[in-house]
Amino acid sequence: MLPTLTGLIIVVAIMLFTITFYFASEEISDDQQASLDGLKRDLSYLTQDTTRQLADLAANDIIINALVDVEQRDNYLPMFFRSLNLTQARDVSFALYDFSGALVIQKNWPEQLPSTLEQAWRPITLVESESYYSITEYGVLFSVPVLLNEMAEGALVMYVASLQPLLRPYPRLTEQVVTDGNNTVLFSSDLSFVEQGKLRFTQHTTQFLVGSDSFGDLKLYSISSFTSAFSSIRWLALVILAMIVGTLLINLHIISITAKQAQDTLTGLYDDIIRRVRNEEKPVSDSVPLEVLELSKIRTSFDELLTNLTEMSLSNEQFSNVIDSMGDMLLVVDNSQTVLLCNRQFDALCDTYGEGHDATIARLITKLHGKSKGELKYTDSKGEASRILWRVQPLLDENNVEKGKIYVGADVTEQKALESRIKILTSAIDEATVSIVISDIKSEGQPVIYANGAFADLTGYSREEILGGNCAMLQGKETESSSVFGLKTAIRNRIPVETTLLNYRKDGTSFFNNLILTPIQIDGEVTHYIGIQQDVTKKLQAERYLQEAKIKAEESARMKSGFLASMSHEIRTPIHGISGILQLLEKTPLNNDQQHYVSLANYSVESLSHIVNDILDFSKIEAGQMQVEAHPFSLIEEINQLENQYRLLCEQKGLSLLFNNQFPTGLRVLGDAVRYRQILTNLLGNAVKFTETGTISVTTNIVESANDQLLLRCDVKDTGIGIAREKQPGIFAVFTQEDLSTTRKFGGTGLGLSICKQLCSLMGGDISLESQKGIGSTFSFYIQLERAPEEQSNGQQNTDQVSSIKTGKLKILVVEDNEINQTIVKEHLTTHKAISAMSGVEALEALNKFKPTFDVILMDCLMPEMDGFEATRRIRNGEAGARYENVPIIALTANAMKGDREACFAAGMNDYLSKPFDVDDLLDKIEYWASVKKVPADHAS
Template identity: 35%
Template sequence: MKEKINLLLVGFGIEDVETILFEIIKNGLIVTHECINNVGEIRLALTKKFWDIVIVNDHFNGLDVLKVHTVVLESKILMPVIILGEHITEDFMMSAMEKGVRDCIEKCNLKRLGPVVRREILNDRILKSKEIENHRLKEKNKKLSLTLSSMGDGVMTTDIYGNILMMNNQAEKITGWTFAKAKGKPFIKVFRIINKRNDHLAEDPVKKAIKYRKTVGLKNYTVLRMITNEEKFISASSAPILNNEGKITGVVIVFRDITRIRLVEEKLSMLFRAIEHSASVVVIANKSGNIDYVNARFTEMTGYTSDEVIGKNPRIFKLGNADKGFYKKMWETLLSGKDWRGEFHNRKKNGEPYWEHAVISPIKNIEGEITHYIAIKENITERKKMEEALKWSRKEAETANHIKSQFLANMSHEIRTPMNGIIGMVDLTLMTKLSKEQRENLLIIKDSADVLLNIINNILDFSKIEAGKMSIEEIPFNLQQLVDRVTKSFLAKALEKKIVLNYNIAPDIPNIIISDPIRLTQILNNLIGNAIKFTDEGFVEICFEKEKDLTKECSLKVMIQDTGIGIADEDRARLFKSFSQVDSSYTRKYTGTGLGLAISKELVELMGGDLWVVSESGKGSRFYFTIGVGIGEEVYNPVLTVSGNVFKKDLKTKRVLVVEDDELNQIVITAMLNKKGYGSEIANNGKEAILITQKKDFDMILMDIQMPKMDGIEATRMIRNHEKLAGVYTPIIALTAHALKGDREKFISMGLDGYVSKPIQIEKLFNEIEKLLKYKKQNLSEEIDSIYRVMQTQESISVLKEELIITMKKLKGALEQKDSRLIEKFVSDIKHIAEELEIVEAKKIAFRMVLSARKGKYDIVEELFYRLKESVR
């Protein structure tokens, strides 16, 4: 078959063209040709068509044949160029051949043209074929190189002797070697692998692949020691490279870094072992709630094997005593993506019931979708039994506390009743004409009675604090007036001992503060009394200053300094302990129960502060205490206490019914009333009082609370019922030995108007009587309506309870947000509501919450919150 070629002729006439074509065709070639005559046409012709060969005339109108060849080369199209000329010199030929011309033929030797063209065509085809193949191989190698470079695995090849021929980028990264440094080196030097179990060198994988003539891998726990001596867990496969004859020419090794995978596997293995051997029950359920996994502890606790429960729903363990709302709330929590905590009452395989506490958490995939649930459970059956036992113990303790409180009330009544007679008779006798010696004797009796009464009050106060029944008021009062009144009460004792007594209040302290004036007075009385008691010369000074200042509250720091006997270091430890003095000999010399400081410290702490002492034996003492107070506003309050001479006019018209079962007290009280000009009548018990009030009208009733046949509370209730029908109203004052905190409020809430504790002090009794007479309303119907608003108490209680529930919800939110300001506010609100509701346990817990909140101990507040929640159910 003849070869077809495209021939481009440059610079030839018609005759020359015919001759050239003849010579070429004569050599078995089929020719398609085109003739052009200048360089510009060459460029155009090269772009239009592919030419197999170009023949250029050496002499045609000054055509530069080498220029023609340069244009051909610039086209970057591989084609042979042959020059025909009249006279071709050897130098020209050499120059042309150096520039890439294939051949130069003289026209006189034109017979050579056909064979030369045929030869060049053949050579060109062979050359182009090789170039195409080389290009294909280069592209293939390029793609292979890119593939190897982008692989996540390391790849290395060696020759038959194990010397490195190639390594990709990942191989460099894993080993730490660059290919430039590793090329030609023994593979085992670059790829140092060690069995981590025995720390010995592993077998050379190149030699293994050649030995077994197949792909081989590495053992587990094989590590690669990098050039930096860092170790990595790796996996690898080594395979022999075979040529066409099946002869091994080298080895290819593909390997990867599995350190992260190995660490994850070990971690998963460790976690699995931890879960499997956990002391807690672990259950994993799928999205539908059916069990996928249980650990060994589950089998121990329930008696069910994993085979018996996998695929089952946990409802098979239920006793069936939990309501649907319980599980509905649980699933709502879990489906929202939150953890659920709670208790289940389940049964074991043998039917035995048990309690378990569970924390169930949703497990999510990387898209955030819930796929499983994991439950960590703990058997709390014993704890439940203990809680039940503690519950009964608490009830018993509460009963015991109630009995104790009742005992204290009875003790107070039994002691105060005769004390009332003693002090009353002394006061009455002091109002008569006496000799100097008689007056002095009676004053000694009165002082002794006052000391005894103070001891009784201290014991009762301490018992109240110990039982958690001591409450702190928050009312506005004038600090200057309070301190002035307290210090004046000690002036006589200070003058008697020739001690200077003074006080100083810093000018930046507000005149009106909000706190508990009674308890502050009690603390000051204890500390100032002690200071004067243990100081024989020098001074006692009381200083008030601000410790911390806020917008609506501040912290007061108070110092009571004396120049007395001081306190030794070894004695300070028991200074604030109950019934304790620093030295037992002091009791004989100075007297006292040793309760004053203990009570003062407890009161200060209840008021959100602290009490401490700085002292040295023989050099006096400085007692400090702090309390948190609110800042009040100056408000005009009319004085309710009335002096004894205001109501002298027309006093004989005022008749008072004295309801009292004790004869001595009857004598004392009626004598007091008669001395003041009041008319009086006696009722020996509540029943007599009811009968008398139904027949006679009185301006005032003095009602003893604890009496035989009918007590004062029941008598007051029946008198009020009768008065409502009759349209009248008589003020009633409770005269009682009940002197515990809250008794006044309790009695007034039961329909009484006033309260005076026994032993009765004349001034207090008549202040209370005259206050009620002065402020008795003229419109009796309004008075009666206000008193009988007690009928609406139940509605008020409901409102308060609703308010308490709302405030507790707010407190829970503040605790979750850890908002200290809101926590303290809501805790304080709860305290006041609990006091109004008179829920004893709630009041006790609320007071502890207030103290903890003030000290920033919000974890304790949160713990007490749940106890409070239980107490108000």
């Protein structure tokens, strides 16, 4: 068995080493490739970002004016140049040249550039008006043209004498080297490792692992030390060698002891048989022989047999019964292989495995010829195998002459299976990657009786140091006493427990130990505890980092939301001013040209508003703030409004506009009419924009399912420019149009279709495209709606009744801090009496000062001193008097983000109108709320 076992161990060790070597090589290769990819990204970022920043500086008015205003540039240009700092490198030079190549101003500029660089950048930047960069052994140079009317009036040049300081700040996975086409080192992450000059990797092939890649004309290298790269395998080889040697020594020792015990047992058995036959007394011995269990059973059986034969003079039949009662198989043959004696168990063996006596005996004698023992395998008719361990002793006569052989067989099938299972379990526990210890809680001090190899790796204590000791040695001054008390309580109550506590290694370093204690019961009594330990320090740190990252992300989202709200307010306020002035201008007498100019301005304002709304909608969707509402609306009314809106545009371009509605005209649905109209408006707007001749058709149908659920499908088909097949997969992506020429010719942000797809998804639907280049496109979308309840379908009557009441001339307080917006609103309210206030403080003073009662208050939200929210709350609390506690307050605000409307209502405002607004919407809301205040009780209900 020893050679076989040794060979098996060696084969397994070679396999383990080969697999580990393979994965270590793969990991090294991955690290080097990752290092090269990172270096390429750093170079790409360096060239692109530096060129972009330099181009931004070249477009600065200070630089451009310096080339035009020659007399004044000395007053400001030197200060501007002293402030230039685009990289983390210290010795960076900047220079500004005019169109003739003459130096205008410089910062740290060398007296003379290398001729190679001087000759390279001038024709490209000054003549061709193109940006240029160069990374060579002469240094790193970037040049961008200073453009005036698309022509280069000069050049802004940045020069660094070496690539080394530009790449030094970036982190490195491995040592990195950058060379040019002549193999000259331009950058080295470790100058002590590779110096400037010619790089010869052939001198280092036995010491280093080298990976390479290219970036333009540059050659990139990733270098790893062979010794450090494969250090992880070195200790594994030592461990495997130690396992092989240890296993061989243990097996040799076991075999030697077993053979000696078997020899002593059989010799003693033989001597006892001879003494009993000769009626000799057994000699007294102080030593107790150590016997193998199986042989001990044989010895006991033979002792009982001989005792019975001697004392009771058993007959041959009685002797045969005793032999048959043995658990083991017995066979005695003489030198001619004639059977002298066999018991019933041996007969059963021959019958069970179908070999017959003669074949079984012949096989047994052949296999064990010249051996003292041997194991044979027997297989029955069902294919089930058994293993029989045979021991052989000589049959001697009175003169110690061998007359034959005695064969004793024991069935060791279950024993072998149990030994194999125990060996597998022991090996699995020893090789486990988590620390496992077993403590004897019945003994004093609850000592550790077993610890696997992972315990030593985790704690630094060897097995010898922990065996007989206690895991309390891992505790320290900062270990929580409550956790230790919980462990002791669980052990005292004999229950399992899991906890995490701070422990200390042998070298004093601390770690968080996740400890699982499980009781082990023997005969119904808990006698031991098995403990599984694992270092969860990194896990806890990761959880803490994730929590901190989550807090930062939430803070970032709040800052982004606040920024978007501020930008919305700042952009919408001037747009509202322009829109309001144009609406006022339209009401004045204008000639045809003026009307045309006003209409063009209105169109531009609408386009700008559309772009702003698209960007804000996209930001809401991206931040997860976009929500859809569910209100009853008439589908045919929405479609008719869009048809009226776009029919005039189509007629102006000579296009046919067709609507095909395949649903009942009186159908009212429950959904978000604004978002539905936004989707269809985007698709119709694109169809009109990209179609020069032909037809635009809109087909809408409704499919009804159970529970009043409706599926609305709409197809918008045009005969426009179409979209190439290869461009279609990304057409719904953010900021995507078919190509740049489309953007230049037709305009747009590239957000419309992306917003449409997101809105469809929010309403339980989707959008798709079918298109052919030059033939046309069909955009199809579907959304989920519900049939509006009957009471909601008829609920519009009360509002109409209220709106029909004439309000007459109203007294209106306009609270607005922007004078332009204030003027616009008051001009629109010339049919009413309007008084303005610049802040919430002035509004409260006006309400308390004027005796006439204001009918409606138009309230801006963001104002100095006191904003509209605080002013509204004070009005509702009675600070303006009881007569204004229920006065209609309409918010006029440039805030259009999620929650702005709700914030207005929460403050006590009655309605909300975002800037820029249409004058008709403003007048409608004023009339409505003034009429609600005056409507009779039966109408208001």
